[in-house]
Amino acid sequence: MTDIDGSAVAAEIRSGVANCVETLTEAGVEPALATVLMSDDPASETYVSMKQNDCEEVGIEGVHVDVDSEAPAAELYDTIDELNADDGVHGILVQMPVVDHVDTRRVLRSVDPAKDVDGFHPENVGRLVAGNPRFKPCTPHGIQRLLDAAGVDTEGAEAVVVGRSDIVGKPTANLLFGRGEGGHATTTVCHSRTEDLAEHTRRADVVVAAAGVPEMITADMVSEGATVIDVGINRVERDGESTLVGDVDYEGVRDTAGAITPVPGGVGPMTRAMLLYNTVNAAAEQHGVDVDLP
Numbered sequence: 001m002t003d004i005d006g007s008a009v010a011a012e013i014r015s016g017v018a019n020c021v022e023t024l025t026e027a028g029v030e031p032a033l034a035t036v037l038m039s040d041d042p043a044s045e046t047y048v049s050m051k052q053n054d055c056e057e058v059g060i061e062g063v064h065v066d067v068d069s070e071a072p073a074a075e076l077y078d079t080i081d082e083l084n085a086d087d088g089v090h091g092i093l094v095q096m097p098v099v100d101h102v103d104t105r106r107v108l109r110s111v112d113p114a115k116d117v118d119g120f121h122p123e124n125v126g127r128l129v130a131g132n133p134r135f136k137p138c139t140p141h142g143i144q145r146l147l148d149a150a151g152v153d154t155e156g157a158e159a160v161v162v163g164r165s166d167i168v169g170k171p172t173a174n175l176l177f178g179r180g181e182g183g184h185a186t187t188t189v190c191h192s193r194t195e196d197l198a199e200h201t202r203r204a205d206v207v208v209a210a211a212g213v214p215e216m217i218t219a220d221m222v223s224e225g226a227t228v229i230d231v232g233i234n235r236v237e238r239d240g241e242s243t244l245v246g247d248v249d250y251e252g253v254r255d256t257a258g259a260i261t262p263v264p265g266g267v268g269p270m271t272r273a274m275l276l277y278n279t280v281n282a283a284a285e286q287h288g289v290d291v292d293l294p
């Protein structure tokens with residue numbers, strides 16, 4: 001079994017993104033990403049601050065807007081409108097989930113599709129499904145890159161995605177069965193109503209676990225030599241201590257799998273790297289600058 005080192009692959013992508021930032025700067029464009037948070041969830045606060053640190057590392061200007069979680073929803077909608085109108089901002093990310101009194105669908109369709117570096121706007125979702133993505137969503141794109149780094153040929157492979165979320169499950173399936181590089185897999189999407197999950201996962205050459213259920217994928221559910229991508233980040237109590245585990249029983253599955261992503265250090269760093277990638281891509285598109293994307 002090999003560990004797929006997401007931190008190392010992400011570092012390579014960040015280095016390529018830093019080169020794109022140089023090209024943009026020489027062309028008079030300072031790429032900028034705005035993050036917006038309207039939530040008191042400490043995990044979301046951590047994710048947003050990590051994204052801002054990543055920006056700084058590669059030379060992208062990071063702008064952060066905190067909207068008070070008690071404020072009327074209109075305050076968030078107005079913030080998005082202002083960022084849309086600001087030519088100095090090339091990418092906008094509204095950290096999900098937002099507080100309950102905000103209409104999430106309205107948020108997703110309010111972000112200018114050209115600045116939608118998450119790829120969540122209905123137009124960008126439509127383009128992905130139609131096989132002509134503007135921005136590949138960050139986690140699915142990161143998964144594709146990890147499979148490539150692990151030497152997995154997806155063409156004709158059996159891929160099973162566990163989870164049907166808009167952020168991970170659905171777009172990952174689209175990329176895996178799509179016609180592009182890292183696609184052409186025969187792809188099954190399983191979810192909470194799937195009758196015999198193990199029957200599907202045992203068939204798979206590639207398992208993507210993205211259900212948000214701690215350690216649900218166990219050794220008996222994975223075929224010998226399969227590649228296992230663990231998207232889960234679950235905080236659980238173990239022996240009286242709080243710890244992070246994925247959706248895969250790592251210790252159990254690692255002896256069966258051919259390759260597996262650890263948690264942390266697998267998919268997480270890739271999601272963040274692909275956000276930087278989408279941001280320089282957005283800035284380049286908006287200003288008509290040619291960049292050599294990593």
Ligand code: GUN
Nearest residue numbers: 093094095096097118138
């Ligand atoms: N919450 C969990 N994952 C994501 C993501 O990729 N983008 C945004 N905006 N929010 C998230």
